[in-house]
Amino acid sequence: MSQRKRAVKNRRPKVIPMRLDATFFFERAVQSLDRYHYDKALKYFRRAVEYEPENPVNHCNMAGILSEMGRYEESNVILRSVLDQIDPAMTECYYYLANNYANMELFEAAEEALVRYLENDLEGQFLEESDELLDLLHYELNRPTKLVTIKAKENVYAHDKARELLEAGRFTEAVKILEEIISRQPDFLAARNNLGLAYYYMGLFDKSVATITEVLAVEPGNLHALCNLAIFYQHSNQEEQLRALIEKLNKTVPFHPEHVFKLATTLGIVGEHREAYQHFRRLLRTGELSGEPSLHHFAAIAAVNLKRYEEAKKYWQNAERLDPESPVPKFYLKRLDAVRAGGENPPTHYHYHLPFEEQFKQWEHSPGQVTEAIKNDPLIRSSFFWALRHGDRRTKVQVIQALGLVADEEVIEALKSFLVDPDEEDELKRVAVLVLRSIGVQDSLAVTFSGRTLTLEARRKSARLPVWDSSWQVVLEHALEGMAGRYDVVQQHDMMTLWVDYLSRVYPEVPKLHKSTAWAAALEYWTAKMHRRTVTYADLVSRYGVSQASISRYANRIDEACGIREKLDLTRQSFN
Missing domain, CATH: 1.25.40.10 (Tetratricopeptide repeat domain)
Known part of the structure; x- marks a missing residue:
C-alpha cells in the first residue's frame, strides 16, 4: 500500500458525523x-x-x-x-x-x-x-x-386568611388551612411558623416544637421560629435548651420593627426583662409604633420587673391616654404601689389584657360578658385555650364551664380533644363531658379514662342550657364522689346525662338545691335502677349522710320530669 493511501486511511476515523436532531x-x-x-x-x-x-x-x-x-x-x-x-x-x-x-x-x-x-x-x-x-x-x-x-398566589392568599383567623382566635380553622398550605407547598416557612404558633395557642406543645424545628432545619436563623421555640421551651421547662437559645437571641439585633417587637416580647416572656426593655425603648424612640398602647404596656411590664417604677408608671399612663377605654393600664396603675412596697409580685406576662384570675372575678356574676369576651377578643380566647391545657385544677374547671357558654365549633373541638388527653384528670374530663352534653353535643364521645379509651354512646338530644350554674356542679361532684369505685365510667356518664336532662327539662324553674348531697343520692338511685344495679335507701343514707325522705323526695322530682320509672317499666315488658 502506498504511503499516500495509508495517510488517507489513517485520517478517516477523525471525521465526526453530524447528528441532525x-x-x-x-x-x-x-x-x-x-x-x-x-x-x-x-x-x-x-x-x-x-x-x-x-x-x-x-x-x-x-x-x-x-x-x-x-x-x-x-x-x-x-x-x-x-x-x-x-x-x-x-x-x-x-x-x-x-x-x-x-x-x-x-x-x-x-x-x-x-x-x-x-x-x-x-x-x-x-x-x-x-x-x-x-x-x-x-x-x-x-x-x-x-x-x-x-392560582400561583393561592397559598399566599390562604396564608393571609389563616393569619386573620389566628388573630381572631379561631385556631382550629387556622390549623386546617395552614396544614393544607404546607401539604401543597412544604417550603412555605411562614405558614409552617404560624402553624407551630397555632398549635401552641391550642396547648399542643409537642406539635408546636416539632413544627418549629422543621422551620429551623431549613432556615436556622429564622427569627420568628427562634422566638417561638424559646417560648415553647420555657413552658415545657426545658431549661438547658432555653438558656442556649436565649444566649443566641440576646446577641440578635434585628432591623425591622416587626422583628424587634417579636424579639422584645419573647425576651420578656422568658424573663429577660433588661434586654426586652432595651428593645421596647428602641421601638418607642423610633416613633413608628409609639401610638400602640400595648407597646407602652409591655415597656411598663419590663420596667417594673427591673424596679424602674417611675418609668413603668409613665408608660402605663401613656397607654391609658392612648386607650382610655381599656381596663388594663388602670388595673396595673392601681397595683403599682403595692408592687413597689413588696406587697405584690410584679406582673410577668406580656399580654395586653387583664390577668386570667382577674378576668374571672369580673365575669363571675356576668355570664354574658365572658361569652362576648371569649368570642370577640382573640387574646382572651387564646388565654382560655391555654389555661384549659396548662392552668391549675380550679382554673381548668372554670375554663371548661366558661367555654361551654361560647359553645362554637372550635370550643367543641377543643373540649373533645381534652377528653382524649391521657395527661388530664378523669374528674376534669367528666366536667367536660357534662358541659358538652349541656350545650347540645349528643353524638358519641371518645374519652380516655385511667389510660383506657372508651366511647360514650350518643344520647337523646335535650334542650340546651344557656348557663351552667355552680350549684349544679356541686351536686354532680357529690354524686361522682359517692359513685367512685362502685360504678364504671359509662354508668357515671349516664348519671351526668340524667342530671343534664333533668335540668334541661325544668329550666328555668330549677328548684333551689340546698341539699346537694340528697340530690346526688337521688341521681345515684336512678342510675343504679337504669343499669339494674342493687341499691338501697339505707346504703345511700349511710354514704351521703342525708335522710331517706330527702332522697325519696328528690328522686320523685327527677322521675316526674324525666319519666324514668315509666321507661324502665316499658323496658321490662319488652324483655318479658
Whole structure:
C-alpha cells in the first residue's frame, strides 16, 4: 500500500458525523437569536418542530420568534394549537397570547387570555410581567380586570386568611388551612411558623416544637421560629435548651420593627426583662409604633420587673391616654404601689389584657360578658385555650364551664380533644363531658379514662342550657364522689346525662338545691335502677349522710320530669 493511501486511511476515523436532531437545530436557533438573526432562528426552530412535533417547547419557541418579528397572528395560531392539540396544561401560552393581543391593540382579547393565565398557572413565572400588563389593560379599558384568583398566589392568599383567623382566635380553622398550605407547598416557612404558633395557642406543645424545628432545619436563623421555640421551651421547662437559645437571641439585633417587637416580647416572656426593655425603648424612640398602647404596656411590664417604677408608671399612663377605654393600664396603675412596697409580685406576662384570675372575678356574676369576651377578643380566647391545657385544677374547671357558654365549633373541638388527653384528670374530663352534653353535643364521645379509651354512646338530644350554674356542679361532684369505685365510667356518664336532662327539662324553674348531697343520692338511685344495679335507701343514707325522705323526695322530682320509672317499666315488658 502506498504511503499516500495509508495517510488517507489513517485520517478517516477523525471525521465526526453530524447528528441532525431537534437538539442540534435548537442550539443553532439560540446561536442565531444571540446574533439577532431572527429569520435564521425561525428556520431552525421550524426544523426542531419537524423532528419533535409533540414537544410543546419547540412550538412555543417558534411562536416567540414570530412575536419578536411582529408576526403576532401567526404566533397566536401556533400558541392556540399548543393549547388545543399538544399540551393544554402549558398555561404560559395564555400569557404569550395576552402579550400578542396587547401588541395588536386587541385589549379585550388580551385581558381574557391574561385572566386565563393567572387563574390557571401554578408556577407564576410571569407574575411580575402580568402585573405590568394588568396596569396597561386597566388604563386602556378604563376599568379594573376581574380576577377570581391568582392560582400561583393561592397559598399566599390562604396564608393571609389563616393569619386573620389566628388573630381572631379561631385556631382550629387556622390549623386546617395552614396544614393544607404546607401539604401543597412544604417550603412555605411562614405558614409552617404560624402553624407551630397555632398549635401552641391550642396547648399542643409537642406539635408546636416539632413544627418549629422543621422551620429551623431549613432556615436556622429564622427569627420568628427562634422566638417561638424559646417560648415553647420555657413552658415545657426545658431549661438547658432555653438558656442556649436565649444566649443566641440576646446577641440578635434585628432591623425591622416587626422583628424587634417579636424579639422584645419573647425576651420578656422568658424573663429577660433588661434586654426586652432595651428593645421596647428602641421601638418607642423610633416613633413608628409609639401610638400602640400595648407597646407602652409591655415597656411598663419590663420596667417594673427591673424596679424602674417611675418609668413603668409613665408608660402605663401613656397607654391609658392612648386607650382610655381599656381596663388594663388602670388595673396595673392601681397595683403599682403595692408592687413597689413588696406587697405584690410584679406582673410577668406580656399580654395586653387583664390577668386570667382577674378576668374571672369580673365575669363571675356576668355570664354574658365572658361569652362576648371569649368570642370577640382573640387574646382572651387564646388565654382560655391555654389555661384549659396548662392552668391549675380550679382554673381548668372554670375554663371548661366558661367555654361551654361560647359553645362554637372550635370550643367543641377543643373540649373533645381534652377528653382524649391521657395527661388530664378523669374528674376534669367528666366536667367536660357534662358541659358538652349541656350545650347540645349528643353524638358519641371518645374519652380516655385511667389510660383506657372508651366511647360514650350518643344520647337523646335535650334542650340546651344557656348557663351552667355552680350549684349544679356541686351536686354532680357529690354524686361522682359517692359513685367512685362502685360504678364504671359509662354508668357515671349516664348519671351526668340524667342530671343534664333533668335540668334541661325544668329550666328555668330549677328548684333551689340546698341539699346537694340528697340530690346526688337521688341521681345515684336512678342510675343504679337504669343499669339494674342493687341499691338501697339505707346504703345511700349511710354514704351521703342525708335522710331517706330527702332522697325519696328528690328522686320523685327527677322521675316526674324525666319519666324514668315509666321507661324502665316499658323496658321490662319488652324483655318479658
